């Protein structure tokens with residue numbers, strides 16, 4: 001089954017700051033552009049050197065309040081795609097992308113949320129905030145860290161949202177030029193009153209590490225902490241991969257039995273499948289026509305994360321996972337191949 005693709009028309013380009021621009025798209029021709037707040041598009045960015053590169057950009061638009069789709073791209077120093085997009089995209093351009101994807105999204109819109117964003121990490125948070133305020137009953141506290149006032153993306157939009165929802169939205173700006181770099185202790189002191197909220201963290205890696213330590217220090221359990229890593233994809237998800245690969249990976253080659261039984265719990269359904277050792281879990285689910293979450297299929301984006309409840313898998317790369325994730329049994333469906341005869345996973 002080929003990966004579905006969209007071609008979107010650029011409806012507007014808005015300069016947000018000196019180094020960030022929002023690209024607004026008309027909805028796809030099919031008209032079906034359902035997405036959840038916090039999800040991202042994967043854009044295909046042309047390149048003279050390689051033909052194209054693929055990069056993910058979180059939707060800053062809200063499915064509740066915006067007719068059009070929008071992403072905001074911040075220039076990365078020495079980066080390729082972000083600079084290309086900021087320099088070249090014009091109204092009327094057509095850009096290939098993969099449909100919205102990702103699991104950095106609240107389970108429901110009525111839960112109180114603590115959103116911790118640094119720099120361009122604000123993009124999924126704006127979508128989540130707008131959607132919760134429009135469709136849910138939850139309270140939102142947003143801590144938003146930036147270098148200085150000029151670097152703050154969406155300053156006016158956030159001000160308007162606070163004015164419209166003063167009882168449900170609190171925005172705390174952290175400016176490094178004024179307050180210095182935030183660390184575990186300063187963040188913990190500031191955010192401890194919100195220990196009962198579900199936490200979403202996105203920003204530069206050091207900032208995310210401090211934010212995570214801070215919320216863990218006042219007892220937020222791992223299951224209520226959601227993290228989005230803004231990494232560049234290394235592969236090209238626009239090229240369909242054959243499901244039936246010829247090469248059996250070395251780890252699987254040693255195993256005498258060539259198939260395993262896997263029980264997959266997904267969206268309230270339970271599927272019992274025969275899993276060939278040379279295929280990844282996502283290869284298997286795609287081949288079976290089962291709609292599992294995935295995007296890059298390189299281990300980079302973390303969309304296909306699931307929990308290993310029973311059995312063992314081998315992973316080609318641990319990509320988006322950290323040691324704690326792995327110790328807790330989180331696996332990447334696009335990297336996992338069977339290493340025992342019976343396996344149970346839950347998405």
Ligand SMILES: Cc1cc2nc3c(=O)[nH]c(=O)nc-3n(C[C@H](O)[C@H](O)[C@H](O)COP(=O)(O)OP(=O)(O)OC[C@H]3O[C@@H](n4cnc5c(N)ncnc54)[C@H](O)[C@@H]3O)c2cc1C
Pocket residue numbers: 040047048049050052053055056057058059071072073074075076078079080081082083102120123124228229230231232233300301
């Ligand atoms: C889920 C997710 C959501 C994200 N959301 C956002 C967002 O909302 N906003 C945002 O700004 N970022 C976001 N990102 C980050 C974004 O995807 C990119 O990682 C970021 O823009 C940096 O990409 P870059 O190509 O500019 O930089 P780099 O990836 O650092 O560019 C360097 C890379 O490009 C290659 N390269 C250099 N020149 C060329 C060339 N001519 N042709 C081909 N390759 C070349 C180099 O070999 C090197 O690998 C998100 C990432 C993820 C995973």
